[in-house]
Amino acid sequence: MVRAASDYQIPEDRIPLPPSNAEVLTTACDYCIVGCGYKAYRWPVGREGGPKAGQNALKVDFPAPVNSGKWISPNMHNITMVNGKPHHVVVIPDGDSKVVNVQGTHSVRGGALAQKLFNPNKPTAQRLRQPMMRVRGTLQAVSWDTAFEVAAGISKHVLDKYGEHAWGMKSYSYQYFENTYAISKLAFGAVGTPAFAPHDKPGPGKDTPGIDFSGINPFSASYEDWGAAEVIFFSGVDPYETKSVLFTSWIMAGKTPNKKLIFALPRKTTGVAWGESKGGLFLPVIPGTDTVLHLAMIRLILENGWEDKEFISRMISNKWEIGSGMGRGTRNTPWQWVTTWGKYGTDFANYKKWVLGYKYAELDRAAKITGVPANLIRKGYFWGVTATSPAFISEEDYQDFINISCGAGTRPGQVISRGGGHQRGWMGGAGYPRGLSPEKMPGRRKKEIDLDRWTADGNLRFAWVIGTTWFQAMAGSQNLMDAVRGMTAQSPHQIDSFDAKAAIETLKRRADSGGMAVVNQDIYPVAPIGTEYADLVLPAATWGEEDFTRCNGERRLRLYSKIADPPGQAMPDWKIIAGFAKKMGFKDFDWKDSNEIFEEAARFGRKGVLNYHPLVVKAKKDGVRAHDLLRSYGTEGIQTPIRMVKGELVGTKRLHDETLELGPPEGPTMHPKWLTHFGTQVGKAVLLKSPWEDFQDFYERVTPKGDEVWVTNGRINEVWQSAFDDKRRPYIMQRWPYQFLEIHPDDAKKRGIESGDLVAVENDDLLVQTGGYLGVDGKDLTFTELEKAGKIEKSKGSFTAVAMVTEAIRPGVTFAYFNFPENPANSVVHRVVDPMTNRYRYKLGKGKLRKLGESPYKHSFTTMSFAPRDIM
C-alpha cells in the first residue's frame, strides 16, 4: 500500500515573493465544481521579489492586506521544473477576480494547488514517471512502444474472439475536454464498446435523472442566482463542505446575504450550523427517506393552495404536452422508460390529486418515516412558499416539484440546480452505443450497462482504467475487488518476459481461460488496481502539465494553462489514447497538440450546454488558435453555451432563462429552446410522481436491525476525491491521516467507544446483485423480483476508521469519508442498482461497530483533531 506523506508537518515561516518580472499564467482549480480562477507566477530559482509593491509581481506591499487575495501561504509555493530548469512557482487564487471566487477567495483544497506540481523533494516524488509492465509479479519500466504494443495485441485478440462487450473501460468523466474527447472517440467510436462506466457510476447516463427527466438542466443556474436567492433549500448537501467557495462567496454573500437556508441532512456540518445561526433550518433526516420528506412538504403546499399558480400554468406540461415526447424522441430513451414504464410523468391536476390522496405524503406518517419532527417540516415548506426568490440545490432526485411549485427554475435568483461534485469536463467524441448494451429494461428498451456487475460476473477480458480508483468508488468495493483479483492477479497466466509478443501470448491465454488483462493509467500508483492487478501501468500528465479546457458549475469555460513539466515520460491522457489507437490501426487519432483536439471536439458539443463552437469559429476567422483565444479570457473565461452577437462572443449566464432576450441566431450560434425554457420539446417542465413504494422494498431490506447502524458517507471539505493529491500534502495528512467515523454519543457509549478509538465497521449482510440483465415484465428488475429470482447474493464488507464521537450526527447513523481508498466506506454499501436509474444507493450502507482499541491519534497532539465540525 502506498504510504502517504508524513503525519507531522513543520510549517514554513517564509515564502519567496515573485519578482516583478515573473511570468504569469492563468488557470482554474483542478478540484471541485466551483472552478475558482487561479494565477500561476513562475520564475527561475535564484531570484526573489521584494516586499514593496514595486518589487513583486503581485504589485502589493507586504504585509498583504486582510482579505486581499494577495497573500501567498506557504502551501501556495513550490519548486518545480519548467523546460528542464528549476523554477519557483506560486499558484494563488486570482485576487482580481470578479466572478466565481471574487477577490481571490478559495478553499483549503484549491489553495494548496501548488503542492500538486511535481517536486521530487516532496511527496509528489511518488508520481508515476514511466510506463511499466508487471513481469513475474513486479512492475518494471518498459518503453511506451512496448506498452502500446502489448495493450493493442491483447485488445485485438479480445475484440476478435469475444467482441466489444468484453473490452471494457472505466474512466473519469471530467478531467478536461481534450482527454475525454479522445477517450470517448476511442471507446465508443473506434472500439465501439458498451462496456464503459464513468468514475462515479456503474454505467453511463445522467447524474441526477430526476431533475433531468423533468427538463431541468442540473447546471442551469449561475452563481449570481445563489447569491440573489432569499431562501435556499439544500437536499442532501452542505455546499460548505463540498463546494466551498459557492458557499463562502455566494451563499454567505451575494445580493441577498441574509437569505434563509434549509438543510435536509442526517448530520450537522459547518454550513448547516452557520445557516442555523442566521435563522435557518436543519431537517435531520434519516438516510434514504428524503423522498417522503419532500412529498410531505409538497402536500402541505398543495393543501394550502400556496403553489405558484401562474408559474405552473405557464411552465408545467399538460397531458398532451407530455405525450408529445418532449423532444427526446419517443422510443428507447431513458426519459421514456421513466415516463411510461411506471407512468410517472403527469400533469398538474393529476399530480395534485395523487399527492393529496397519497398516504406517504401525510405529515405525521412522513415525520415518523423521516425522523424529522412535523413542526420542522411545516416550517420548511412555509419558508419556501413565502419567499419571492426561492432556490434549490440538491444531490437528490425526484424532488423537483417542491421547487417548481415555488416558481423556481427560470428566473434570476429563482433556480434549481445540483450541487455537483467535479467540474464538467466531458466532451463526447462519439455517442454511447446503448443499442449494444447487454442490459434491457422490461419492454424493449435498452439500458446502459452496469459495468461492475458485468465485470464481477466474468464477462470482461480486458479492462482499461483511467484516473479512478474504480472499486473503492463503487458499492460493495471489496466484493468487486475479490472478483477482479481472481481474474487478474490470481490467474496462473502472468507475464514472464519483456518480449512484447510473449507478453501478449500470456495475456491471450489468461483471457481464454476466463481471466482479464488490465491497463491502469493514472498519475500515482493506485491500490489495488494499479499496484496489484494491472499488467500495464501508464503514467499520465495532469493539471498544470498541459493546456486543457473544461467548464465549472455555471458552465464557465477556461483555459487551464500548462505551468510545469510533467514528471519523467508521463504524457497527457489524450496522447496515450492516440498512441494506443495508432497501434490498433484506428484512423484520425493523430493530433499534434491539445489545441487541435479542442478545435476538433467543438463540433461534437454544438447541441449541448457546453457548446463552445462559436469560439472556435471566431478563432479561425481571427487566425489564432482556439486555446489562445480562450486564454485571452483569463480566469473569467466565458459561460457556455457561447453565442455570437454582432460578431462578438457572448456567454450565457443561466439556462431556462425567461429574461434572456435572443435575436435571430447569428453565424454558428444555436438557439435551442432550453435557453429560455425548460429542456423539453414544448419547453415546459414535466412533473414526475415519486412513489415511495418503488424504493420501499429495498429500503426496508437494508434498514439496520439489532445493533447495526446506518453507515452513510460523503465528502469533507479538506479532502478531494480519493485524496490522491491530499495524501501527498503533509498538512492535510496531519488533519486527516486516516478514515474516520462520526458516531452519536448514545451509540458510542453503548459500545464503549470514545473519540480516537479505532473501530471496525462490518456488514455481514451485504447485498450484491448478480445477473438480471434482461427485464421482460414490468416489475422484473425491482428488488423484490430480483430477490425472488435468486439474483441477490449475500456477501460481506468492512473497513476500519478512527471514531469521532459527536452530537452533530443523528443517533443510529454513522458517517465516514466516501473514498479513502485504504478504508473504503463503500465496502459496506450494497451493490444493487436502482432499476430505474441504474445507480447505487451509495448513502445507504450499514454495519456493526467493533472497537479494536486506541488509534495512535487518540492521545496525539500533532495529528487529527476531534473537535466537531458544527462549532458556531
Next chain:
Amino acid sequence: MTQEAQNDKFCLSRRAFLLSGGTAAGIVAVTGIPGLVDAALQTATYPRRKIGQVSKLKVDVPLVVQYPGKDPNSMAYLVKLGKSAGGGVGPKGDIVAFSTLCSHMGGPLIGTYKGKHKVLGPCPFHLTTFDLSRHGLVVAGQATESLPQVRLEVKGDDIYATGVMGLIYGYHDNLAIQG
C-alpha cells in the same frame, strides 16, 4: 544594493538548501511534542520576549499579546486551555499562544475562542475553526495552513515567546517586518 537584490542573495542560500535536502522542504518527521516545536526553529532567529505571567492567566480567558513584531499582524492570543496541549507550557502544559489572524485570508479571530472545544473560530469571513490543543490544526474550513503557533517558554512565573511556527497572515517572512 537594491531591496530586490538583497533578497536574491538570501534566497539563493536558502533555496539551495531546500533543493538539496530531501526532507527540508517542509516535512520533518519528529515524534515528541517539544521536538515538533524545536525542529521548526532550527534555522530561524526569533526575538525572545516576555509576553505574560502564568499566575495572571485564567482557564479559557485569552489575552492579546504582541509577537513577533509590533504591527497589527503580530497580534496573538495567549490562552490557558485547562488541559495539556501541543506545544503547551506551564505546570499543566496547557498554556499556548497563537496568531489571531486567520491563516486563510486574515480574518480577525479575536473574540472567537470556544473554551468547550479549545478552538479558535469560526472565523467571521469563511468559518474556519482551529484546534488550539493540536498546534492550530484546521478543524473544518478553508485555511491552507495551521494557525501559526507562538513558541513559549516559562521561567518562574514569566512566559516568554521565542518563535513562531508557520507564516503569519500577510507576511512573506515572519522576521522581515518588525517594528
